[in-house]
Amino acid sequence: MSNKNPKAQYFTGVRAGIPVILGFVPVGIAYAIMARQAGFSAFETVFMSIAVFAGASQMMAVGMYVQGASIIAMILATFILNLRHLIMSTCVVNRMKNEPTKRKLLATFGVTDESFAIFTTEKKENCSGLYFLGLITVTYSSWIAGSAIGAIASDFLPAIVTASLGIALYAMFIGILIPNLTHNLKLGLLVVLTAVCNSILTQLMASSWALILSTLVCAAIGVFFVDLDGQEVADDEH
Structure with a gap:
């Protein structure tokens, strides 16, 4: 727990975000x-950002909606995509020693890949609940602000501009993947395998279900061959 006063803890988190x-x-x-x-x-559009606060899931849900996917398929796909949040939230809560339960519950709602990375690499003395609340105040409000701006601007921006912004989804996923792939060959191969598997299954079934099945199958393979620390599991046995 940080020795800083509550206000200082909160604004340290704000600055970090x-x-x-x-x-x-x-x-x-x-x-x-x-x-x-x-x-x-x-x-x-904005309400989804307020209630869900998960960019990748929201974009995927919108994409599946456009493709005519069923509600069940969209729920399953977003659930699978967000499973990592269970692990990240647990890690965040474990770093909040002696914090009120209400504060911990609020913190779990604000966990994203970015806030998790910032919080878990922060000095341990700064890892208080107030620090994390300050951090997610910035991330949450900026996500909602971006959603609101986009929802309003979509009526005024030229079609060529709005169409080009669709690449942001791919850029975001690439930005998440590349830092991990550079030090882990097997993880890179798993990503390629997932893409190939999805491409094949798309020819045999609805694209929404192909995405779910390819994700499940390749994630199961990854459990046995890829280590989260960036080292192949087989290497740890020597």
Whole structure:
């Protein structure tokens, strides 16, 4: 627990989250434009960001909606994609010693890949609940702000601009993948295998179910061959 006063703890977290704004706002705008083009109202678009707060899942859900996927398929796909949040939330809560339960519950809602990375690499003395709340205040508000800007701007931006923003989804996934792939050959091969598996299954079934099945199969393979620390599991046995 930090020895700083509560106000200092909170604003230390706020300062730590400021760089995330540069990523969250543009991607939030891209998500909102995608949602509006898919037929969502401005209210529905922003409300999804308020209630869900998971950019990759929201973009995937919108994409599956456009493809005509069933509600069950969308729920399953987003559930699988967000399973990692169970692990990340557990790690975050474990670093919050002697914090009130309400604060821990609130913190778990705000866990994202970015806030998790910042919090778990922060000095242990700064890892308080108030620090994390300050951090997610910035990430949450910037995501909603980006969504609101995109929902409004979609009515005024030229079609060529709104169409080009769709690449933000792919850029975001590449940005998440590349740092991990550079030190882990087997993880890179697993990503390629997943893409190939999805491409094949798409020819045999609905694309939404192909995505779910290829994710499950390749994730199961990854459990046995890929270590989360970036080293192949087989190497740890020597």
